[in-house]
Amino acid sequence: MSAPRNGQHRSGPPVVDFHGHLAVPAADALVAGTPGFAAELAAEQRAHSPASLAVNRAQLDRLRPKLTDVSERLADLDAMGVDIQVVGPMPMHHYWTGRATAVRLARTVNEAVAGHRALAPERLYGLGTVPLQHPDAAVTALEEAVGEYGLHGISVSTSVNGRELADRAHDPVWAAAEELGAVVFVHPWGCSLGERLATHYLGNTVGQPVETAVALSHLIFTGVLDRFPRLKLVAAHGGGYLPTYIGRSDHAWRVREDARGCAEPPSAYLRRMWFDALVYTPRALRHLVAEVGADRVVLGTDHPFDMGVDDPLARLDAAGLAPPDRAAIAGGNALDLLLKGRTR
Template identity: 85%
Template sequence: MSTPVVDFHGHLAVPEADALVAGTGGFAAELAAEQRAHSPESLAANRAQLRRLAGRLTDVDVRLADLDAMGVDLQVVGPMPMHHYWAGPGLAVRLARTVNEAVAAHCAAAPGRLHGLGTVPLQHPDLAVALLDQAVTELGLYGISVSTSVEGHELADPAHDDVWLKAEELGAVVFVHPWGCSLGERLASNYLGNTVGQPTETTVALSHLIFTGVLDRFPRLKLVAAHGGGYLPTYIGRSDHAWRVRPDARGCAEPPSSYLRRMWFDALVYTPRALRHLVEEVGADRVVLGTDHPFDMGVTDPVARLDAAGLDPAARDAIAGGNALDLLLKGHVR
């Protein structure tokens, strides 16, 4: 029996969560920042896309039809994302529970085909620990999706250590997916905030996790990076050079490139050459398929793109689904 094809990067909209933040000052500030970071043309295109994709972001039957058309057997489904890290404790708990319960219900409608990731309020680490435990042990989710920063704080901030420890204990996946770009107006034109900004966000977040020693302290953390890990695997040699020649860059125990083989990356890098390079840098056992379904920056032919890379059969099968199944199931507490 062949290994199932697994897409590790699907999205779910949760209108009930949107309703919780509607009209709040925090959400108004979030929207204002989004408007500053995008041109009017991009904002209009984004709104039109969300209207067009409403069914694909919420309807299980539509999702399954899309998976069938893509040749995907299983999909890991996470929130759109909608973390709203500005929320105070009470609202943050309601948001996380609403999102996590919605993801669990969506996946339960297609058992065996859909596997869920939730969200936690990283701005309140004590609450995040409890909600992560609940998401995995009570709701049956496989982990959480997180953004690349938390209201100006890095994922590598020591305040989040208890969350990473709990994720290790649970065998839970932590999927790093950027939402927005901190470079703001500089990348507002021509959709650069997404095409250039989001890979940059991932590169910065992963670099902090490496250079500050987070991955030394939590070696069993199942960290998965969207969009091929941004630009980090492409220019990791510069990080290694800095680690060797600069004492102030020695916050991690080993050369930064060694940590690429302690995390996982989705294969959403678009070209066969880029995928071959990613595999060369991180190892075939560290790559999973990712479509970014159903957004326009995603792909609808993940298997064809994988095959076009011309990898050996064992590497191809591992990336198509074997690595993802190992990530989801090994050491996971249910």
């Protein structure tokens, strides 16, 4: 693949941001006014303080052009020094929806992501969504996303309407993703700790890393990654807290029979996943690389939200990694994930 050049005319391999978001108003309209969506909004209100809700609303209004307009997105990528961005939907998958609505939602989102990508195909790759609450329909939607819409995988949340990602009901989806060589990007939306973290935006700053650590731990400890060793699983936000304290998981696996649902110590599975580099500090990035390997880290900005960053390369450089590791994280790992092993 030839490296696309942005407005800064940089040389060298392309820089890839694996973590961008797209708003899909047509999908929002499909659930607007429904009891299920009202319940979802009520849960969100309970999980945030009035002050945080006000900031969130203002942010969405301000960022809407960046979430929908490809020219705004490309201008931001140029400013960040990013050549390619992996664009997925805002992680509102509405896993409570019935089958007919869920299928329509997935198709609407996936068509929108594909259409957005088509406006700048050398700069944008796409991730779609699938109705995981209906696993057979999710398999069909995944096949359509990859085969018909040309997407490179899917984004999923950390749980499915109260059901863990690791539930065996989802095994057909992971099997299909393996066969297709499709990426599965795990990105939390909200936190199951709810009102306990409502104050001071803790539901995001603390809760979302917790959600990711819990979801990944279920996938590890229940043997999902033993059953699907070729699954391209990518975790947002550096995998939450899991890589930081994986030694406790290893200890439990060694000393307790009830914690031994996976074939190897849990830390071994960190090197079967990938993690975005959105961990904010050079020290945290060095630690992530030490735990999972430089070949398992990709850039991530969470564009365009305020919990993301707009200087991913400066943060990568500040970590002081060896040049081959820096190059792999800047783009090489992401391109391998996106392009190798695809069957469609």
